[in-house]
Amino acid sequence: MDKYLFLSDLDLTLIDRDYNPTLPFEAVRAVSRGVSDKGHQIGLISDTAKATLEMRRRQFGFNGPLISERGALVSLPDGNSELSAEMAIDWLVFKQLVIQSLEARFPGVIILEEGYLKLKRTRNDRLVFLNDKTNLIIVNPYRSYSFSFHVNQFQNGEITQNSEFYKKIVDVLNDIVIEEYQPFVYQDANPDYGVVIYTEKQLDKSLAIPIIRKYYPEHTLVAIGDSQGDAVLKGHVDILAAVGNASPEMKKRADIITSGEITHGMLEILEIFVPQVREIRAKF
């Protein structure tokens, strides 16, 4: 029987805009257990950091490898890791440059290096000293081969989006990310999320696939995603699947398009290849 390795994107493939699955965690965990009981594996392939993917793997009960930071790092379930390319940038230096420049350009801004979701959960204890309408930059502390931050405002005891401040930040970033970095960095500014992500220009998710093939020579690779960043996997994996909410470009390149969106769509793919889990999901 064929062994499948499913590689799922995270944002808008497995979780929604609020970072939640569209089905209960128990449902995903139960289906995931059914898939692994049949000898298949489910891994994650995302632009985000390894630590974030490890947390998601635990939450969803997945058993497969993690590909993080836009294909930069492949982490196997046994704990071994491999980089898919030699990095062109010292990301620690880059991070310090951007943080120090933002502090200089925006006096009074508070820059915190914290897990965004964790900070949102514990905001009242941690941010109680802040004045109302203080601008916040929340730097992702978990990245090693990329750099990202959320642009927010502290208002009425909540962390909220501030699109005006976000626009100002994005406007000055080109001055900050000086010429010597321009040929090597790729900037992904997403106002919907209030987030700015920098990764290496040389990278995309497909660079990780040869490493995956080395460790999973017998497996059929099925990738599931929603955006252009996933569409590049066409021709590298065996089957490319798009969730129902995927972008038109991704749908055009995909071999399969699900009717369900986000988590529903992702589980639909598992059910197509592992029909035994249909019954499990029907219980939820």
Ligand SMILES: [Mg+2]
């Ligand atoms: Mg996505």
